[in-house]
Amino acid sequence: MRALQAAGAKAESSPTTAARPGRKRDHTRDAVILESTLAVLAELGYEGMTIDLVAAHAGMARATVYRRWPTKVDLVVDAVTRLSQGDADVAQLPDTGTLRGDLLAMIRPFDDAQQQVRIQAMVSLVAVARSDHRLAEIAKDAGIGPWIHASRVLIQRAVDRGEYPPPADPDTLAEVIPMLCVSRALQRLPITREFSIGLIDGVILPALRGG
Amino acid sequence: MRALQAAGAKAESSPTTAARPGRKRDHTRDAVILESTLAVLAELGYEGMTIDLVAAHAGMARATVYRRWPTKVDLVVDAVTRLSQGDADVAQLPDTGTLRGDLLAMIRPFDDAQQQVRIQAMVSLVAVARSDHRLAEIAKDAGIGPWIHASRVLIQRAVDRGEYPPPADPDTLAEVIPMLCVSRALQRLPITREFSIGLIDGVILPALRGG
Amino acid sequence: MRALQAAGAKAESSPTTAARPGRKRDHTRDAVILESTLAVLAELGYEGMTIDLVAAHAGMARATVYRRWPTKVDLVVDAVTRLSQGDADVAQLPDTGTLRGDLLAMIRPFDDAQQQVRIQAMVSLVAVARSDHRLAEIAKDAGIGPWIHASRVLIQRAVDRGEYPPPADPDTLAEVIPMLCVSRALQRLPITREFSIGLIDGVILPALRGG
């Protein structure tokens, strides 16, 4: 977000970016820090997470972190935000022809162990939402919000093509998959393929048929 | 847990309970502290909650809190634990004859503003679960666990009396109501009657019919 | 001091003390507590001394101590006061015919190991004097004050009988013996007979002769 300011700069026209001597900030490190943030967050939660720990995990100094994100809250929000942007991208991809295939494709990324870390971290964001009022909405948008949106779009698409009748309460239905995955994460259980299938074939699709 | 010490006491023979001089701890205060804990927790979240604030809200000294719960984590866990015990009691009550009535009765307690506080606090428990590994399971049992169990029992009862066919994945289905209520709480939205009806009539009952 | 109020009561004359039902306070314990106070004070100093420790050393409960002395300061002051009263009594006794004999007799009580405890405790009183302005004078009177007075009397007596010429600064001279004994105590050195003789024959008597 902050880094995007310089993105649109048109070379020499902008005086701020044109003549900026000095060592350039190594933006490679941004991703490393965010990754470390998620790792520590997933393991120790928001409370147990320390800027020192994140910096050590990333192999750099605390100041290097603070130079990019002014507070712990900003860091966590940004980490989870970027995380969910990845989800959103993934969500737009699946188009298997059937809703069942689409939903399975949407959940699959969380099947592997690597992605487990991300869900664990995302769940921790709720702590921030409670403590910091100004970030409650951001947390909502950044956390499961995009995921819920993806669910809604996929379901709507299936309804539009006549695969299922329109549900009675589409908004609530769209929250089911993300929230039940969160539930798994809260219990520190992996999101297995069996769970995904049970969720889709045992809840979502029956609900659409029975509506 | 604490109360179990006196469980076996039956007469003057028991040395633990027989002659214990000294001022008795005023267990009335326990409830006051726990109530204050939930109130502060709901308003400021786990991060913003302070033992000093809780003590001030309860109108007593910090040491009085620490004499009962050694750490902030223990205090929060106990507060939410007792909270969910209340939920469990409520869960066993409803028996309206139809699943729809039972589920509505189960959710209703969270309709009034007073109970909103409790949900907000309960949600904050996830922060603890992340920070303190040894308490992850306790958090699970104390938080939404009992609620999930209540849902499962109500659904099973309806199936047993032939009201609905057995669902394909009853365990997952039982998590739907609690988790979607949590979702509302996370978004700081009230759990209105409209939401409850939409959830039951738009997701749970259709899923059972369509199973 | 407080305890002395009831001392002169003559049974039926005083209405307040006449009809006083209930268990009588065991004044034997007063001495035990004071002794324990001095012992703990001597070993751990004023800072390290705890009412709990004193009570435990005396084999009774904290409340029993507080019923007699309202604060830690009062307890310590009283302990050291009574201690120095004993010194004052001793001081009036010696009358050996020579100043040298009198002074040696005055110092002798501190020669044995038992009395070492008392000096150590007395020294600790200075801590109180610093912290509590209202007790500074009491500390002076109770600590080395009586001892200084005893020195002055003995010297004056020797001058009166013509043993030595009147000193130039009798007040200052009278402080020498007590303060140098305190110095020994501060260094945790015992007040041996050699030290006493060196002090009297090497400082006091020469100063009187040389004045």
Place this chain on the structure above:
Amino acid sequence: MRALQAAGAKAESSPTTAARPGRKRDHTRDAVILESTLAVLAELGYEGMTIDLVAAHAGMARATVYRRWPTKVDLVVDAVTRLSQGDADVAQLPDTGTLRGDLLAMIRPFDDAQQQVRIQAMVSLVAVARSDHRLAEIAKDAGIGPWIHASRVLIQRAVDRGEYPPPADPDTLAEVIPMLCVSRALQRLPITREFSIGLIDGVILPALRGG
């Protein structure tokens, strides 16, 4: 003690002093803190002294104090230690030709109100010596120890040049001036010029003449 680390450093070879990154500790503040410590100590005594008070008096945060001295005891010991180092330096200076002049010069620094603070603080150290066994010796060396040593040197010098005959007990005699000044401080009396003259002309010099 701390400063000795750099003592052996002579060139770029020393790894300890060569390249130590990070913000340098502002050692100017050390003196400010120590001065504040002495001021608070002199006014309120060891018991009444608080790290918060010291920090506030020094105009900095509590953590800044704790970063330099881990405990209250260490802080006080160091404050008094450095204080007496200053005394030692002063003690080596006076050389007026006569013992009387030397001793007066030694005492004079404590005549002004500013230095009164230091004596008051120094006296408070005895409280530490009682409470903390491991520091008893340090307290001895740091408190009046150097002062006693200075007295002994001055007296010995006078004897060496034939001004007075050798005293019978030079060690004890050397303690007289410091301890009687401490006595004055304990009584919260100023060390006036009259007192100094009375002490020297009424005790020390007569004792030397009469020996």
Place this chain on the structure above:
DNA sequence: CGATAAACGAGACGGTACGTCGCGTCTTCTG
């Protein structure tokens, strides 16, 4: 190619909450 200005590592610094401990008051029980 050297000057310069920023990034970076390391850590001091001001705050603030934590959890512990001692003081002095109080309450409750037993003898």
Place this chain on the structure above:
DNA sequence: CAGAAGACGCGACGTACCGTCTCGTTTATCG
């Protein structure tokens, strides 16, 4: 009622983390 045992209000202690700051070192771009 005295005495034991211990809860309670208060406040200092020493620790840890946050976010800011100030060093010395390194690295890139400009003159």
